[in-house]
Amino acid sequence: MEEKQISEQESLLLIQQMIDRARSSIIDKGTWPIYWGALIAFCSLTLYAEIKLGKFLPFDIFLLTLPALVIQIIIIAYNKRKNKGKPKPVGQSQKAIMLTWTAFAIGMILISFSKGGNSPIVYFVLYGTPTFVTGALINFRPMTIGGIICWLCAILVIVLNISSATNLLLVAICAIFAWLIPGIILRRRYLRAKQANHV
């Protein structure tokens, strides 16, 4: 690209092209929503099956989330190291999203160790908050709706007298609608943008 005068039509096309390129540079790859959505859905459905069948694994299946968190931290650190010095643009909302999910992770860890706060309502409210905020910040409706679904599950638990086994099905619904499905949509969007703009 050079320093040259352009026609009005070319200006318009250039603006559109550059905005598309900037957006595709910061688009979420959908990796972590898929990772966590699939894991939480798997854990809750496995525990539901354990309760219904009356056969239990020798460990709490939800403990899988701890090594999963460690793996995520290692991969993020590795990628940061690998991409050191490479040009990377910063999106308008990225910092806010990162801080929201950090606050969520800390909240989840603290609550999992607390007997009083360890209730499905607290979990559903916690699941919904960062999901809703992220969806709103990146203007991504499937995730915003996913956040609202989590809160609807909290309302269901409050209003109806739902058994702890059924709560696990609601957890799986939250994980699928709040993270897994939006993650798959983001992934497809990222792959399309990568193909179009060679990101």
Next chain:
Amino acid sequence: MFKDLNPILHSQLRLAIVSLLISLKEADFNYLKEQTDATSGNLSVQLQKLKDAGYITIEKSFKDNYQHTNCAITPKGIDAFEDYVNALRTYFPKK
């Protein structure tokens, strides 16, 4: 009636830079170079012109032994871009 187009923005490379920065909080010099396919020298000159107009800020720093030149659009730059797009609209028939 056609509105005059801001001459600072009505050039291929400067418009490309501002259009990239409008969607981002900040962008590295190398990223801008990669996306615009401009030469380093030309990009530096155009960035300086945009900086002189008050449309962008340029911050140079060292991070992990790499030199970083970060660019970000200013509120004045955002206003100029919006005015430019509004002026551009007058050149096209309304649907």
